[in-house]
Amino acid sequence: MLYQLEGSQAVARAIALCRPEVVCAYPITPQTHIVEGVGELVRSGQLKNCQYLNVESEMAAISVAIGSEAAGVRSYTATSSQGLLYMMEAVYNASGLELPIVMTLGNRAIGSPLNIWNDHADAMSARDAGWLMLFAENNQEAADLHIQAFKIAETLRLPVMVCMDGFILTHAYEKVDLPDQNEVDEFLPPYKPAFSLDPKHPCAIGAMVSPGDFMEVRYMAHRRQLEACSVIEKIGTEFNAKFKRNMGGLLRTYQIENAETVVVAMGSVLGTIKDTVDELNHMSGDDKFGVLSLVSYRPFPDKVICEALKNAKRVIVVEKALALGRGGILAHEVELALKGLDIEIITVVAGLGGRVITKAMLAEVFKQPKGNLIFLGLNEDVIRREYKTVLDERGA
Amino acid sequence: MFQIRIHGRGGQGVVTAAEMLSIAAFLEGKDAQAFPSFGSERMGAPVVAFCRISEKEIRSREPILNPDAIIVQDKTVIEPARAFDGIVDNGFVLINSPVDVETDLKNARVKCIGATEIALEQVGRPIPNAVLLGSFAALTGIIKIDSVIKAINTKFSGKIAEKNVKAAQVAYEKTLGER
Amino acid sequence: MSKPFASVVEARTSLANKTGSWRTVRPEYVHRLPPCNVTCPAGENIQQWLSLAQEGKFFEAWQEMVKNNPFPATMGRVCYHTCEKACNRGQYDGSVNINLIERSIGDMAIAKGWGFGKSDSHNDKKVLIVGSGPSGLTAAYFLRQFGYSVDLFESHKYLGGMMRYGVPKYRLPRKVLDAEIKRIQNCGVNMVCNKKVNNLKDELSNYDAIYLAIGASISSSVDLDVESGANIWSAVDLFQRIEDNPDNLPNLGKTVVVYGGGNTAIDAARTALRLGAKEVRIVYRRTINNMPAHETEIQDALAEGIEILCLRTIASVGQNKVILNKMNYDEESGILSKSGETEMIVADSVVLAVGQSVEDSIVRGIEGIVVTEKGVIEVDQCMMTGLKGVFAGGDAIPGKRTVTNAIGYGKKAAKCIDAFLQGREYIPNSKNEVANFKKLNTEYYQKDVRKEVSRLGNLDFNEKDVSYSDKELIHESMRCFSCGNCFHCDNCYSYCPDNAIIKHEDGTLEINYDYCKGCGICASECPCGAIKMIS
């Protein structure tokens, strides 16, 4: 059924449709509206049979989820930015314990300086934490990804992080099609844990593992990540078949059949990119530009990406994160995926800390990129001024 | 695609106005997108909210730089917020003011209405957003007053909803009359 | 469904990890000798019968007593209970009232008619026992248990020896003594009274072995000039007279002087009171602290109003008066000397209790048997005299002259005779190390004061009934620390951090050396010192 909803509300309702049994909430902008929404659905009785805990920190939020998941019930929490970093120790722990927790990450920059606006620095900090990470392009996908996330997580026994851009999606009102409960129930069966804290069958979860076995444990976790690609694809296809919406999966392509230049990105900026690309193609009258929307950042689908981009001459990666002193993060991973192919790869670092990204700005770099590491909309005057004073002080 | 930018101050329901506008459009089967100028604005600070209305899917998420219509909920922000920047030729400007406001706008369709006064009189609180939406429906014809009323009812309930609906209707009629 | 590798583990898999390999010292359950047992002259296993009494198993407790001593009721009265002096609880909150528990259970046995039953084992060997005192009767009892046929000859009119002729009724009622003697008789001992053995050699041809338990029944002589008509008794004669003609008790007059410092002197003095004397004085040459008499006896005497005149000897005895020499005594050197001063006190009669000696006519002139200048019969460590097959014990041989010691001799003699007759060497069973106070962890014992009872009764020949009720019996028995022997307190089991102690269904404990790391907590938390760490 169609609704005009704030993104956070859409996600809250999607979560409720998945019947989580434990939800823990700790406020941090811009994720807050989501847990508020779930809380309201619990209190109003629309989400039944669910424990909603107001905890004292993100560390507690994820830890409560670890506990409840280990006790065998579907568990959910959400966070953003510093919150993710604050819980990071337990983020690694959750995947190590193979607990299929689902967590929404309302993407936000990481300070200092303090900045509450959107970018992907928080998500990137967790890229090796052993979680699956899916990025939503719009609120429809944000809602749909959560429904898929529980199924993927529970199939693979891995936690899943659904990333949606802070404010840009979490606070945006859009049309969202939410399925009926019975449809979701058909798609997502009740959670049956492989192991849990059960007095009838006691076992220990979280043993210390010595050098003699640790490599094997880690290698198996690596294998599960690789296997995840096919599971995510399969469940995406299942979802599309049932709900008639092409959402999720590993990635989506747009106009790449004859494209010389393909723009790769994740999250909400893709909409603006697509409009930009349409306009460019329209103006030039041909279709030199295409877009690749990456949904699954973890696992990183090298093969599928390579297959999709092998005919391109140039790949422009627009990303909302920066590896300081290194450049792009997503771009480097794309580069690895395309290793050996003669494709120019350009990194466009854009929208850090919520910096506005306009079609005009994008069109400019897409048409003629200057260099292969571009900072979109960077105020050169400020840099020149500030950097000069630095050099002067050093007496350089 | 029709793009609206709403200016005002925190606490005046600027964001809510944009949301209601998007709901109204949605109810007419259109695609609509509403979003605030994100931030941690507190009561009283100048705020901006945006709304796009279109027949086909809206993908772009850049802020509205060239609005087809501007709603000013508080005329004291016009200067500091440079509220009229980028308005398209022949665009609409709806200002919350009982008296006409001098603007240097050339070919723009400017309309002033004492929305706060109407709100106080109808709702009892100085929240002009619903009033302005009623007026906006009459001024632009982009959305029907019925849709605005439905939107108000989805956002509010009970007495508040009733009163705001009444206020919107009053403003709608008033604006129509003065057109 | 598969579980995560390594990070999820099934329950209790660590049992495969045998931490016993960490151990450098190992705990072991040991049996240490409780001080009470060590000091008991009759070698009773006191702790054992106390533990049975704790459970209210009085019959079993009594059976345990009579394994070493056939006279519990008697001992519970006349024993000077060295056990209580040794009792570790004495250093805590008062020793266990062992003596009274023994008496109470002994009386219970008489009241309920518990007996030994005839010994089933029989052999063709015959033993003669001369004398029916505690050692003679005890020897008879054990020899019967071993299966010998036993004849016992008593020269006196009645059985019991010093238990009858040395201990007055009010301390040991005759019905109690008779009952305990009867019990021995009932297990098939042939006892004959008024029978003196004249020719030991002849008897030796009739018997495979002879045990001389002839006691020390004649009073030692002391030289003092006595006016004619002075009324002088020896304690021995006095007691014998009272026993043999109870209907015609002797009259000692109003004022009586008893001469001597031993238990007999005390008994004589207290008896004098009971014969009607109003003023009784004990005259003793050294200080009161030097009196050989048992201190409780002295206390009882004083409590009954008897006066003790120390540092005095009797110079002469006249009609109704006694002249005393005042003495000087040097504690260090122990030298005793006349001060030269004398003193006269009134006395209708004088009782001499200056010691007893052996009536040795039976062995006189028999070659091999040596009588020392102290007038006692010499025996080897197997209690055999110089004459093969002839054994001696009790007061007749060197050593302590108490009823309890006599019982000890009787038991040992029986064992020695048995060994001799079976052609074995007598080996006394080896002794474990003693569980002294230092070996205990008293933290686990609740403070609980000893239940004291005064035995002082009226000034007549009836005994005061002071026996414990069953409840009191159990309570007082429970005060036993069980020094040196596990009483199943389960501390070791409960405190072992490695579950390395197995408690079986029946409550018995076992150390599981597969897991014991040898920390030693079990040993230090064992209240009674029954666990030893061995490196």
Add this chain to the structure above:
Amino acid sequence: MSSLTMGNRFGQHVSVQSSSNRPNTLTSGHRACQGCGEGLAARCAIDAAYTAAKGKIAVVNATGCLEVVSCAFPDNSWNVPWIHSLFGNTAAVASGVAAAFKNKGQTDVRVIAQGGDGGTTDIGMGCLSGMFDRNDDVLYICYDNQAYMNTGVQRSSATPALARTATTMPNSQYSGSDPETGKNVPDIAMAHGIPYVAVASVGNLHDLERKVAKAINIRGAKYIQIHCPCPLGWGFPTAETIRIARLALKSGMYPLFEAENGVLVGSTPIEDQIPVEEYLRIQKRFAHLFGKNAVPENVGILQKIANKNIEKYRLGGISNE
């Protein structure tokens, strides 16, 4: 035999630990040091809880000695459902476990969180306070061996005044852990007004069992702190663990008490108080208080602390200040 022992054939003071069919929730083969007070305390506490809850318990364990010695693949010493997540989040994980069982309608499964003093009074304090605040149905047990033993005896906020640790080494300027520092977590727990708070000791297992059994069936948040001497960290012979704990009790250095809804409701009186010196002298961590260059006032400082405990928790000992 009238005694205060753990059990005996007359069935007085019947205890879980002395029963031949005790659950042994922490079974043999664990890697705790010889004479480990914490290992013993853990078995007693969890056995008591297991018995009182008829076997229906789940345990969440903080990182630390207990976790490392009891569950290192492939050796798991636990005989109950058990999970180890992290050092500082134990109380929160337990809250989650409790929430899950509540939602499944299995409130008969009782949830226990446990950790050492470091994981509780320091790094775990935030989550612990949150669990108290929400009054989650969890019994938190802190095995207090008064320092970070797992990492090699460093100071924690539970380390007693003047004690030597690897990070509070006595020298000419300093005498062990600063007496001005440290926190009283039982008091902090009481300040939350939770239904039950108790302090226990391996020096009194009857009391320990009683408190755990009582706590486990109370709904809401419970906190029990157990004094667990550590032969390695405190420096005493392995056989002395229980004796040391007992001396701590008798000297007033470790007051045993119970509180309900933030109010002190009972304490274990000291029959005859011993001077703290008797407790301190046999531990190497306090050796510097007695050596030749020892500061005489120092023992007095600890004696004052003991006397204050006795007064504050009404232990009724005779103050010999």
